[in-house]
Amino acid sequence: xxxxxxxxxxxxxxxxxxxxxxxxxxxxxxxxxxxxxxxxxxxxxxxxxxxxxxxxxxxxxxxxxxxxxxxxxxxxxxxxxxxxxxxxxxxxxxxx
Numbered sequence: 613x614x615x616x617x618x619x620x621x622x623x624x625x626x627x628x629x630x631x632x633x634x635x636x637x638x639x640x641x642x643x644x645x646x647x648x649x650x651x652x653x654x655x656x657x658x659x660x661x662x663x664x665x666x667x668x669x670x671x672x673x674x675x676x677x678x679x680x681x682x683x684x685x686x687x688x689x690x691x692x693x694x695x696x697x698x699x700x701x702x703x704x705x706x707x708x
Contacts, residue, residue, distance in 0.1 A: 655683040662687060 658676050661667040677684075
């Protein structure tokens with residue numbers, strides 16, 4: 613009887629560890645997605661003049677420009693690929 617209880621407890625512990633690992637991974641992915649979206653919103657606030665949003669004062673934009681280098685490259689790449697859906701598809705699948 614003791615062996616059966618130990619086996620059940622080990623099974624429950626193993627299943628709990630699997631559940632915990634899956635939920636942690638999902639939580640990390642959710643946080644990374646949210647971080648990416650917040651960075652995109654920040655980029656639009658700082659570099660909003662590209663799409664017609666009112667821009668912040670020039671001094672603030674210039675102070676933040678070193679932080680925005682990667683986002684500016686991403687925005688310019690998206691503009692370049694806007695009319696080329698095949699190249700966008702290749703960039704998603706990382707063919708090259």
